[in-house]
Amino acid sequence: MTLQLCRLYGLTIASPFPLPGAHPLATAAAPDVTIAWEAETAWRDVPDTQQIPPHDPDAPHVGETVEGDLSIAWRRELQLILAASHDRITVVCTRAKLEFAPTVLVGIGLGLLLHRRGIVCLHGSVIALNGRTFALLGDSGTGKSTAAAALVAHGGTLVSDDIAALHPDGDGFTVAWGCANVRLGAAASTRIVGTDQLATVPWVDKLMWDVSGNASAAHRPAPRLDALYLLGPAADEHGVAISAPIPPARALPRLVDSWYPQGFTPMLTQPRFDSLRVIAERVPMFDLSYPRRWDILPQLIAALSG
Numbered sequence: 001m002t003l004q005l006c007r008l009y010g011l012t013i014a015s016p017f018p019l020p021g022a023h024p025l026a027t028a029a030a031p032d033v034t035i036a037w038e039a040e041t042a043w044r045d046v047p048d049t050q051q052i053p054p055h056d057p058d059a060p061h062v063g064e065t066v067e068g069d070l071s072i073a074w075r076r077e078l079q080l081i082l083a084a085s086h087d088r089i090t091v092v093c094t095r096a097k098l099e100f101a102p103t104v105l106v107g108i109g110l111g112l113l114l115h116r117r118g119i120v121c122l123h124g125s126v127i128a129l130n131g132r133t134f135a136l137l138g139d140s141g142t143g144k145s146t147a148a149a150a151l152v153a154h155g156g157t158l159v160s161d162d163i164a165a166l167h168p169d170g171d172g173f174t175v176a177w178g179c180a181n182v183r184l185g186a187a188a189s190t191r192i193v194g195t196d197q198l199a200t201v202p203w204v205d206k207l208m209w210d211v212s213g214n215a216s217a218a219h220r221p222a223p224r225l226d227a228l229y230l231l232g233p234a235a236d237e238h239g240v241a242i243s244a245p246i247p248p249a250r251a252l253p254r255l256v257d258s259w260y261p262q263g264f265t266p267m268l269t270q271p272r273f274d275s276l277r278v279i280a281e282r283v284p285m286f287d288l289s290y291p292r293r294w295d296i297l298p299q300l301i302a303a304l305s306g
Helices: 096-116 144-153 186-193 248-258 270-282 294-305
Strands: 004-008 011-015 033-038 061-064 070-074 078-082 088-093 120-129 132-137 157-160 163-169 172-175 181-184 199-201 206-210 227-233 285-290
Touching: 011 096, 033 096, 070 096, 078 096, 088 096, 096 120, 096 163, 120 144, 120 248, 120 270, 120 294, 132 144, 144 157, 144 181, 144 186, 144 294, 157 163, 163 270, 172 270, 181 186, 186 206, 186 294, 227 248, 248 270, 248 285, 285 294
Parallel strands: 011 033, 033 088, 132 227, 227 285
Antiparallel strands: 004 011, 061 070, 070 078, 078 088, 120 132, 120 157, 120 163, 163 172, 181 206, 199 206
């Protein structure tokens, strides 16, 4: 397979297949990470003592091989092997299952690789709008991607969907340009994009809105993170409400809940926890509550546009 160069989360990646939401590179560059594919006969077994128990039945099994590589395995169907050198990911599966590889690579595969490279990631969508860059955090189902799509449709730029890779920058943090696709349900796609005929995201029940044409980020500097908004529900009779800045001591456990990869808290080492503490101290966090109704989206956009 011919390797294609792209940028994602601050890394130059050489991949044998397109990665959804990646920013293609037109010029030659030395890759930070190379992706390879091997047939199912190359499956690596992981000792039970080296596995991290999955947080739910559908979650992958994660553990270290005897060689020190990290294995991420979905049943006996697809496996990602992250080399101990942090510069190679091997996809192990049948050719029929290869269609699922790009989705899991851009998500948990690269998320765990970033973690092993010492980069702190949060689970959320990042938007640049009116001179500000902010992350939308929250539990699954709180509307992070829907809100991000609505903001993009009203002139915002998607910095990254699903993963926010943060890098220290003076007294603050920058966010690496990440996945330029927004994952939406059919109803959100129809209302915001105007169609439900977008490409389907393999593996997950979502549609994929490609907004990479809004701005090519392959060579753009990473934007500085100005704020974090923790999305939550509000009663139907209320509108959009944004709290006062949350004190760092209260913001820290919220960041732990939003840490990526979610569900793998045994991997949240002391250095990563200390990094989250610094984020809580230096980046303002706000509670943002709103009713989950379509007619509330204009209010949400107005609240985040100021």
